[in-house]
Each structure stands twice: as C-alpha cells, then as structure tokens.
Amino acid sequence: MRAFASDNYAGVLPEIVSALSKEALSNSHARAYGHDDISHEVRLVIQEIFNSSSDDPSPDVYFVFNGTGANILSILSCTHSYHAVLCADISHIICDESTCPETVAGVRLISIPTDENGKINIDIIEEKLDRIGDMHAAQPRMLTIAQPTEYGTVYTINELKQLSNLAKKYNLYFHIDGARLFNAASSLNCNLRDITTLVGVDILSLGGTKAGLMYGEAVIVFNQSLIQTNGNTISPLKYRHKQVMQLASKQRFIAIQFLTLLKNDLWKKSSEYSNSMAQLLKKRLELISEKTNKQLIRITKPVETNAIFLEIPKDWYEPLSTIFPFYMWRIKNCEVRLMCSFDTTENDIDQFINKINELIQS
Secondary structure (H helix, E strand, C coil), X not given: CCCCCCCCCCCCCHHHHHHHHHHHCCCCCXXXXXXXXXXXXXXXXXXXXXXXXXXXXXXXXXXXXXXXXXXXXXXXXXXXXXXEEEEECCCHHHHCCCCHHHHHHCCEEEEECCCCCCCCCHHHHHHCCCCXXXXXXXXXXXEEEECCCCCCCCCCHHHHHHHHHHHHHCCCEEEEEECCHHHHHHHHCCCCHHHCHHHCCCEEEECCHHHCCCCCEEEEECCHHXXXXXXXXXXXXXXXXXXXXCCCCXXXXXXXXXXXXXXXXXXXXXXXXXXXXXXXXXXXXXXXXXXXXXXXXEECCCCCCCEEEEECCHHHHHHHHHHCCCEEEECCCCEEEEECCCCCCHHHHHHHHHHHHHHXXX
C-alpha cells in the first residue's frame, strides 16, 4: 500500500534501518536509561546544532517514545495544575491528543482562533490574557504553536520573534510542537537554530517519526530555569520524564536514530525531498484544472511544506482513498489533506493523478 494520509504511514529511512541494525547486532551492552555513549554523543550534536554561540548555555535533551509524550512532558515541565496552555484551535495538542493534556498534565487548554492559513496572531492571543492574576481563572503559563502549522504553512522567523516577545511580556513559556520542524526549516531555507534558539523558544518537541525514524521524538530545553535542580525549579524534567513513562530503558536505540538523522544533514535531505514532492503534486493537480477548464479541484492552503489541502468532488473521495489512503479534513466541503513523505515517488503521484483523470472522464 502507498498512501498520502500521513508521513506516519511511511516506512523508515534506509540510513536509520542500517544504524539500528548495526547497533542491535553489535553484541555489545550499554548503560540503560540514557547513560550510554550514543545518547551522550547525540546530546553533544544537538547542542552544537542549536547553540548560537559557544558562550550559550547548552540545551538539555530528553528522548521520548512519541509526539504526544513530547508535548505532555513539555507542558508538565512548565506548568502546575492551576495553569492554562494557549494553543491554536486546530492544533494537534487540542484536536488529536484526546484529553491527554487535561488528564495527565491537569491543565486547561485555551484555544486561539486561527486565520485561513492556520496561524494565530498576537492581538487574538492578548484577548485571552486579561484574567492573569484572577484567582477564579486558570492562569496562562505556556504559549504553544506548531511549526509548521496543521495546514503545513510556516511561521516566518519574524512571526516567531513576535510570538516569543509576547510570551515573555506576559511571563509565558514559549513552546513549539515541531513534529515536522525539519520541513519548516527546509521551507524557510534556514538553520534549525534560526527558528528555535535565536527566536527565544523555551522548549521544543522535536519530531523524529514523521522525518523517517522508526520511532522516537526529543524534547529540547533551552530555558535554563527548566533544567536546574534547585528549589526554584517548577518541575525538574528528569523526574517528569520518568513520571510520564517516557523514559526508555534502551534509550540508545532512539538516540542512534537521531544521531543518524542529524549528522551529515540527513534531516535536510529528507525534508527537502518530501517538500519537493508536495510541490510536484500541487503542480500536477493545478494542471488538471487548466486542461479541463473545470474547477473540480481547488487547493485551499498555501503549499509550503509537505502538506496539500484541497477540495474535491465528494464522490471522488472513496475511489481515490481506497487506492491511496488520505484523510478527510472537512466533510462539509469535502476538503482533504494529502501528505508527502521521504519515500513518496513520482510514480505514486502519477498513479494518483491518473486515477483522478479516470474519474473526470467517467
């Protein structure tokens, strides 16, 4: 089966498989729970990638099993149970992580309306902050955004700085859900530090699975107050890491994947390719409309990473998704989402477009 449903449907990068196989078959033992040499090495690599200068405090890294675990660990590290987290109304954290943030972290999620491109703006956020200090209201403590957004659109560096400055103005932690952060960096043609460290992000959920790992994500902590173990720390992450059951005993098998992905810019090669496949699919879809002179297909969002949102005739959904599974986004207007992955091929796109042409002619 081939799919445009999600980059979670894709397999594993060959380089990752090779690295995992080599480590698994090495017949060597290693210290558990992140005390192994590979985990140490990848922490140094991450610090080198994300530090803006040698004088900067080094970010800390916590490897977890999945994206929800990364987001929950991030929330718990910054909040108490009387706090609130501000997030986009279409964000993964409020739409696709069930009630995990409320149940496990015990916080209130406050949704912020987004614009047509899935972004939130400063003015709307500030409207939600007028009860700071009111004992009868959940107290905002974290602002979280997805980069890229759930629509695959990308916050510019300037937009990130504005959001970060707003968070600091109101004493909020600034968190990025970076499940597809590599795609955003490739879209902006920038370094990873440009959209994290240098814009003032406090804590980051860095995606691995959608980038081609077998499993595993990372929580990268830039704000030193969240790392220190003195009495002023809200919740030292190493204790939360264990508490939320995200501490892997054989952590080296997550670490070796990130080490492989980050060294020699494999992440960049993978994300640039999936972004380029989305652009190719977009062009092929637009060409159909040009040739038929019919508005049977309408691309609804800017294609900036590896996601395409489009409206199609309702009777197309079943025959198309049976061959190439993809998600229905809005039933009312039959808006669907197509995702390209590191292993999407031109042949996949050809077959998908051919099926659309068949449906047009039938």
